[in-house]
Amino acid sequence: MSLLKMPLQQLNPHIMCVLCAGYLVDATTIIECLHSFCRSCIVKYLQSSHHCPVCDAEVHKTKPLLHIRPDRPLQDIVNKLVPGLVYDETQSPPGIRRKDRKRRHCSHR
């Protein structure tokens, strides 16, 4: 069965990051156990722990950051399955400007 034909629900666990509970951004995989996370999430996480957040495998005693690698194919899958995701991280979503904010005056005379 083609990976891309699987229902999103079934794929979600593989394309989501347990650290931020969102879809993978810059998917990065721990070489030791092949678990994947967002790059920023796992880099931050490995500053305080040298173990995989999912299975607790030791990434590396002293230099865990050398034992993760960008997972291009996985990120491609995420980008295909979740169109629009690419924009979220780099641009602020439209419609947040508050030019339409109306001031309400209290008028109970």
Ligand SMILES: [Zn+2]
């Ligand atoms: Zn994440």
Ligand SMILES: [Zn+2]
């Ligand atoms: Zn793991």
